[in-house]
Amino acid sequence: MHIKTFTITNKLGFHARPAAELVKTVASFKSEINLIFNGKKSDTRSLIAILSSGIVGGSTFDVQANGEDEIEAMLAVSELINRLGGEH
Amino acid sequence: MIGIVIVSHSSKIADGVVELCSQMAHKNLKIIPAGGTKDGAIGTDSIKISEAIIKADEGDGVLILVDLGSAILNTEMALDFLHDTIKKRAIIADAPIVEGSIAATVQASISNSIEEVKLAAEEVNGFKKIN
Numbered sequence: 001m002h003i004k005t006f007t008i009t010n011k012l013g014f015h016a017r018p019a020a021e022l023v024k025t026v027a028s029f030k031s032e033i034n035l036i037f038n039g040k041k042s043d044t045r046s047l048i049a050i051l052s053s054g055i056v057g058g059s060t061f062d063v064q065a066n067g068e069d070e071i072e073a074m075l076a077v078s079e080l081i082n083r084l085g086g087e088h
Numbered sequence: 089m090i091g092i093v094i095v096s097h098s099s100k101i102a103d104g105v106v107e108l109c110s111q112m113a114h115k116n117l118k119i120i121p122a123g124g125t126k127d128g129a130i131g132t133d134s135i136k137i138s139e140a141i142i143k144a145d146e147g148d149g150v151l152i153l154v155d156l157g158s159a160i161l162n163t164e165m166a167l168d169f170l171h172d173t174i175k176k177r178a179i180i181a182d183a184p185i186v187e188g189s190i191a192a193t194v195q196a197s198i199s200n201s202i203e204e205v206k207l208a209a210e211e212v213n214g215f216k217k218i219n
Contacts, residue, residue, distance in 0.1 A: 023194050024197055024198055048208070052216065
């Protein structure tokens with residue numbers, strides 16, 4: 001299990017398009033990847049779960065990756081979240 | 089790939105939903121609108137819907153998102169026009185048309201399972217917009 005904390009710095013957090021990108025990013029990995037925010041776990045394979053996670057701009061949350069390719073998966077998720085940070 | 093069909097009483101709504109979903113979809117994903125009647129009025133048309141289903145079908149299945157009332161009746165009638173092989177893999181989602189279509193297109197961009205795509209669309213039913 002690999003856990004990393006992120007703060008999303010764009011204005012809207014995981015709004016529709018970034019959430020869709022996240023679903024597509026994690027689909028290429030075997031690991032289970034969840035967002036943990038305010039004690040709530042959201043499965044990144046579900047667009048609706050991500051949109052319901054409550055993560056908005058400025059939120060600090062954990063990403064939990066569990067599986068054989070968890071390191072690679074976390075790297076891909078980190079890249080996506082960092083890229084979002086440049087968005088306003 | 090799974091195909092998606094958007095059935096609305098308004099051709100503008102169907103076209104708009106396709107436009108919105110295309111922003112998030114895999115570039116090869118077929119999202120076909122079937123909005124309005126044949127003469128461009130408000131309503132739905134079972135022939136138009138069945139043509140859209142045929143256009144969207146690539147062999148893995150077609151998920152159909154509908155708005156209200158006769159959109160559902162005419163889609164069921166459209167399915168009856170189709171050959172059994174297509175009819176068997178074309179399913180109507182029990183989901184709101186805009187949100188359901190978005191969730192379905194994202195899922196269809198990563199999955200070739202009609203059950204998974206239908207489930208993604210129907211998951212929207214429990215989605216709260218304001219917490």
